[in-house]
Amino acid sequence: MTEKYKIYLAEDTKTRLINDAELFEFTRSDGSVNLNGFLKELIVNYFDRYQETNDELRRGMLSELMSVKSLKSKDASILMDRIIRTYMTGKEPSGKSTVITLTVSGESYDIIRIIENNFLKENSLSGYIKDMFLSYLSIPRSLREEIIFRHTYESIGRAIRDSRLISFSSSNRDFTAVVEPYLIATSKEEQFSYLLCRDPQTGRDRTFRISRLRNVYVTSDTFVRDTEVEAELSQKGLSHPHSVMPDVHAVIRMTERGKQMFKMIVKNRPDVSSTDGDLYHFDWPESQLEEYFRRFGKDAVVIKPYSLKSKLRDYYSSALDAYKSRKVSF
Numbered sequence: 001m002t003e004k005y006k007i008y009l010a011e012d013t014k015t016r017l018i019n020d021a022e023l024f025e026f027t028r029s030d031g032s033v034n035l036n037g038f039l040k041e042l043i044v045n046y047f048d049r050y051q052e053t054n055d056e057l058r059r060g061m062l063s064e065l066m067s068v069k070s071l072k073s074k075d076a077s078i079l080m081d082r083i084i085r086t087y088m089t090g091k092e093p094s095g096k097s098t099v100i101t102l103t104v105s106g107e108s109y110d111i112i113r114i115i116e117n118n119f120l121k122e123n124s125l126s127g128y129i130k131d132m133f134l135s136y137l138s139i140p141r142s143l144r145e146e147i148i149f150r151h152t153y154e155s156i157g158r159a160i161r162d163s164r165l166i167s168f169s170s171s172n173r174d175f176t177a178v179v180e181p182y183l184i185a186t187s188k189e190e191q192f193s194y195l196l197c198r199d200p201q202t203g204r205d206r207t208f209r210i211s212r213l214r215n216v217y218v219t220s221d222t223f224v225r226d227t228e229v230e231a232e233l234s235q236k237g238l239s240h241p242h243s244v245m246p247d248v249h250a251v252i253r254m255t256e257r258g259k260q261m262f263k264m265i266v267k268n269r270p271d272v273s274s275t276d277g278d279l280y281h282f283d284w285p286e287s288q289l290e291e292y293f294r295r296f297g298k299d300a301v302v303i304k305p306y307s308l309k310s311k312l313r314d315y316y317s318s319a320l321d322a323y324k325s326r327k328v329s330f
Helices: 011-023 035-066 073-091 106-118 125-137 141-148 150-162 227-239 256-264 286-293 306-324
Strands: 002-010 097-105 164-170 176-186 193-198 205-209 213-222 247-254 272-276 279-285 300-304
Touching: 002 011, 002 106, 002 125, 011 035, 011 097, 011 125, 011 141, 035 097, 035 106, 035 125, 035 141, 097 106, 106 125, 125 141, 141 150, 141 193, 150 164, 150 176, 150 213, 176 205, 176 227, 193 227, 205 227, 247 256, 247 286, 247 306, 256 300, 279 286, 286 306, 300 306
Parallel strands: none
Antiparallel strands: 002 097, 164 176, 164 213, 176 193, 193 205, 247 279, 247 300, 272 279
């Protein structure tokens, strides 16, 4: 069964939902953002938690109102509903409003029917769904990721607890991996979560962004947890969970502008080990240093190691060649 519903939202709310759909890589075959697919996952994975939170809020508020002796039970219930509606309305951003068409089927359709039959009272379905979306957006992004990919988190959590191998594919690369899962860690800058694990075939440490994992399967095969590997991955999970490559010691000379850029560009920013005037010392994965400092140009020059200096020099050299090329036309 498939149904379509009109949901009225503030433009800002719609924009933020689209941003999450894009960040969590809900896309159609043509590469465009699949907002409807994302919203269906949101409704399926957040409904129980949202309704439990609402029920708990109502029970607590009703208990407080019932302690007022002059209020009858029925009046307290009416007042509670008015307070909650006012509270939810106050969370809606002001400004231009818009409408989206929500197409549901399967489990998302079943939940919509449950909402219609049990939870609307004086509210409309559009109002209920809007309030659910606002509640979801009030949660930190790393926890929103956990909501959208609830089944993935639950499967990985079970595998970690039982020391079982897991297999999965990826949304951005064509491969299937079988790994020993050790922990899930969140990048403080990106607010994405990562699975830190070990490849039993190669003995290499690996890391995968949770929101890119597909077809996660907990196998019946177990592994023996290595305490040294676990300690090492736990340390990397605290500093840079998006990369488990070995650290290198790097020295980079920064201009005053480079220092200001370093303060402002926080995504995947490496930790500074020490400074000596314009020289900044880092103990960080080389690939992550290369990716981060590509944005700095002449305002951050690598002194060592030579391998990192060579990679950035070649990167800028190829860019210069492209700009000099007369074959480029507009």
